[in-house]
Amino acid sequence: MTRIVVQIVFLALITGSCSISTLQKDLEERRILEQFRLIEILLPLPPDSIIARYNQYDSTSFYREHFTSLQFAGQLIDSLNAGFPDSLQIDTVAIEHSVERFGEAGRQRKILLLSSAYFTVYDDITILRSVIYHEFGHLAYDTLSTERRREFDSLWVEAGRQALYYLFHDAEYSGNTRFGGHPEDSPAEIFASAFNLLRNQPEEFRSRLLYVDERNRSTVRALASFVLPAPLP
Numbered sequence: 001m002t003r004i005v006v007q008i009v010f011l012a013l014i015t016g017s018c019s020i021s022t023l024q025k026d027l028e029e030r031r032i033l034e035q036f037r038l039i040e041i042l043l044p045l046p047p048d049s050i051i052a053r054y055n056q057y058d059s060t061s062f063y064r065e066h067f068t069s070l071q072f073a074g075q076l077i078d079s080l081n082a083g084f085p086d087s088l089q090i091d092t093v094a095i096e097h098s099v100e101r102f103g104e105a106g107r108q109r110k111i112l113l114l115s116s117a118y119f120t121v122y123d124d125i126t127i128l129r130s131v132i133y134h135e136f137g138h139l140a141y142d143t144l145s146t147e148r149r150r151e152f153d154s155l156w157v158e159a160g161r162q163a164l165y166y167l168f169h170d171a172e173y174s175g176n177t178r179f180g181g182h183p184e185d186s187p188a189e190i191f192a193s194a195f196n197l198l199r200n201q202p203e204e205f206r207s208r209l210l211y212v213d214e215r216n217r218s219t220v221r222a223l224a225s226f227v228l229p230a231p232l233p
């Protein structure tokens with residue numbers, strides 16, 4: 001039984017907030033459309049149709065249409081919470097319905113923020129699952145002791161030196177091509193991606209590992225030991 005509270009935060013400039021003028025709204029909509037056109041090839045839907053989806057939703061229809069996915073997210077968060085002390089567990093999911101935050105996810109204390117795009121645009125449970133696992137990976141990284149973090153951080157440097165970051169792009173395992181992992185950015189990012197991939201899609205990860213040079217596999221195994229209870233075979 002899920003205990004997670006779901007909130008929908010409507011911050012969208014283009015969903016018709018009465019505090020901004022129609023002109024501002026049109027300009028903002030055009031600016032965002034331009035941005036989407038630049039990355040069109042990476043999006044699952046044409047830019048116009050994404051904007052239209054943002055415009056047509058209100059919280060009632062959002063809950064109604066995405067009830068199953070929201071329920072799935074709540075249950076997954078409940079089960080992942082079990083691995084963390086009460087003080088760190090996520091108790092609220094805030095769905096942010098603003099195109100400016102398209103495809104973003106993050107955590108603020110006990111609140112998990114998810115862009116509504118993970119429901120309306122990327123209507124795919126495997127992507128939602130991957131994003132939630134990734135955010136719990138960040139939570140797990142934050143719980144490392146200073147010494148363990150130092151150890152992990154040097155593995156991140158080593159993984160870069162051995163050109164192994166490509167193995168940790170969450171997107172390539174879930175079809176979330178634009179917004180899926182950036183392990184090259186920081187140790188926290190590779191940790192979150194490793195947490196997601198090794199726990200959520202262990203078979204796919206292991207099959208890719210077969211193609212990694214034997215000399216570099218020990219770095220991957222060492223990284224994996226931080227997010228898995230048992231060593232990688």
Ligand SMILES: [Zn+2]
Pocket residue numbers: 134138188189192
């Ligand atoms: Zn991340």
